[in-house]
Amino acid sequence: MPRASSIAKARADQRAGKAPTTQAGHFVHDAIEAVRRGKHGVRSAKQAIAIGLSEARRAGIEVPPKKGATRAKTKPTGTRSAPPKSTGKGGNGKVTPRRASSEGKATRARAAIKALKREGTAGVSRQALSAQAKRAASTRTAADRSASAKKAASTKGPAVRSEAARKAARTRATNKEASRSH
Incomplete structure (x- = not known):
């Protein structure tokens, strides 16, 4: 769960006209700090960043997907609210929506948190984050990096x-x- 201060900072960045990735940076920083405090672990710096970006998207920040990660056909259809899944035909021949099991959701959430707690914190060390930044920068052209700076x-x-x-x-x-x- 992102901190209220991070949401406020992201909203301030939004009002200032800063890029969505800049707004999402507050959530990524929160995710990194949560791992360092031992709230959960990660296998890599990339996973910590992904957790932060996911929280930013849930908070309403329109962070674009990574270039080349999604097909052009998928983009317009990839919305959050999917229609309810059905179990098939009921006794009267109508399609009945499947009821979401709150127990199942809670169990899955608990299992996910338990799995994350088993992971280590080395993924957010200074060295791991530095290596990830260098890897990410190496995929960009010199002209792109220069324009960004x-x-x-x-x-x-x-x-x-x-x-x-x-x-x-x-x-x-x-x-x-x-x-x-x-």
Whole structure:
């Protein structure tokens, strides 16, 4: 369950006109923190991200599916509310909707949580998240990454841009100092 503060931040991002993926970032961060706190585990960083994106979609953020993940034919039909499944024909020849078993839902939910708790937390370590980010970046072209960075810089505003430049300078100075000491 996403925190109310994450929902509020996502709504603020939405009002500011930020991308759906930026809005969903708050939910992904929540999922990562939940794993770190031991609420549940994951097998990989990708799974933690998927859990966060799923919660974002449930909260009403229109996060697009991964490019190439769904066929064009599927997109318009992939809605959340599916018609009720039927068990076949009843005694009078009519199709009767199957009643959803609340016990079955609760049992499945409990089993899913129990399975997640058995998983480890190594999937959200700094190293695992870094490796996942590098893998994701490697699938994008240099031009795409450059355009993304330019867009990010243009939406920051002068004050935030200058703070980012100061931070970059500090990082360069620290790295230079560290390389001298080795």
